[in-house]
Every structure is written in C-alpha cells, then in structure tokens.
Amino acid sequence: MERQKSWIGGVRLDIFNATWPFAKLTVSQSTLELKVRFGVNMSFKHDQITKIEPVGSIPYIGKGLQIHHTLNPNEYPSKVIFWYFANDSKNLVDELRQWGYGAV
Secondary structure, rough: OOOOOEEEEEEOOEEEEEEEEEEOOOOOOOOOEEOOOOOOOEEOOOOEEEEEEEEEEEEEOOEEEEEOOOOOOOOOOOOOEEOOOOOOHHHHHHHHHHHOOOOO
C-alpha cells in the first residue's frame, strides 16, 4: 500500500465553494487528490502542478493553498483553493513540496 496523508477542509473551485468538512486533500507519492462530497474528484500528477502557494490572511478560518495546474480548464477549474484550519498555511505548502508537488 502506498503511503499517504490527508487533510479535511473546504474548497473553492472557480466560483463554487464548499465549506469545512466537505473537502479532503490527500497526498501520496503518485498523486495529489482533492475530493469534495458533492461528487467533485480531482487528481493531479507531479508534472501537472506548476505551483502551490499559501493564500488567505485570517488565521484558522481564512488559510489555505492554491493549486496552479496545467490541466484543461474545460475539465478542471482554473482556480483551485483548499481551505483548512491552520495558523499558517505555509506549513502545508512546505509539506506538499516535500512530497514533490508544486516546487518553485
């Protein structure tokens, strides 16, 4: 079984929003997956992510990360933001970079 780690939070996909706890971000060696309870499932390979950056300014309720990707905007939203409860979203961004995603 492949090692993985997950976080529960909310999501913004272009203009669609789902609050906590309706989104789950899961990282593994092969994919970064974002699943939303309303039937949205996205999967990114290493080479499909150009950048992952922290977003938000309100600790614990307004922190997250934006996933910049190269996938077709007709199939995947151009704006993909995962929101979660944290004091600093940089920690999660750094952890995802350690897995090999979104290195700048």
